[in-house]
Amino acid sequence: MRADARKNHDHLLDVAREVVAEQGADASLRDIARRAGVGLGTLYRHFPRREVLLEALLRVRFDELTAKAGELQGSASAGEALTAWLREAVAVAHGYSGAIESMVAAIADPDSALHASCQTMRAAGTSLLVRAQESGAARKDMDGTDLFGLLGALAWLRDQPSLAPKADHLFDVIAGAILARE
Structure with missing residues (x-):
């Protein structure tokens, strides 16, 4: 260019x-x-297309989330690493209010401009989830698709005026459900 x-x-x-x-x-x-x-x-x-513009905007943020997942892979607590990454991913998704619907649709559509970026971001979160599962810090009955779905739900909650004040509490509830009980 x-x-x-x-x-x-x-x-x-x-x-x-x-x-x-x-x-x-x-x-x-x-x-x-x-x-x-x-x-x-x-x-x-x-x-x-609007989707191409959204992909360009989100790609930078998704690349940052992927890099953050790499940094967190070396942290001592796999559960804390997963929670920290999930919190940051929710903040990114929430920062683009209304984009979560496009993100969820893009995962299933290889022709979507957002597909590759969403797949890369989901893979980064999945690697943290797998590490947490292997260490016994996260429940074993979920996968990256489940994690991505919960990320979308948490971002959506932040967009709802009546639920926004409870968003941090609801995040803690969901994160607590992901993490294994000791």
Whole structure:
């Protein structure tokens, strides 16, 4: 990509990140283009579909979650590592309000622009889950798909005005259900 095109692409992503943070995953693409000071056609040249834009926004965060899982693999407590990663993953998903539906759908759709990013993120969480299971810190009757589903549910809870005040408590309840009783 040419330097000027890369600069425009990065600027559109920066503006989109702000607008999506304010309005959620269904943010107006016209608002994004307007705030970026470009025409809607320019936005569509860089991101031909909303899903492509979401994937670009989420890929960076999912890559960070994957790296975080790698760092946590070496921590002393497998259960604490899993819980710390899950808490961070929920925060990322919640930061893109309304994106959880797209993320869940993307896991099952290999043609989705979000598929590869979601698969990589799910694999990172699964590796922490497996480590916790092998050490006896997590229940053995769940897999990465279950963990990804719980992540989605926890992010969704944070988006609900009536449940948001209880989101931390509900996270602790779910995390407690994942971890094995000693």
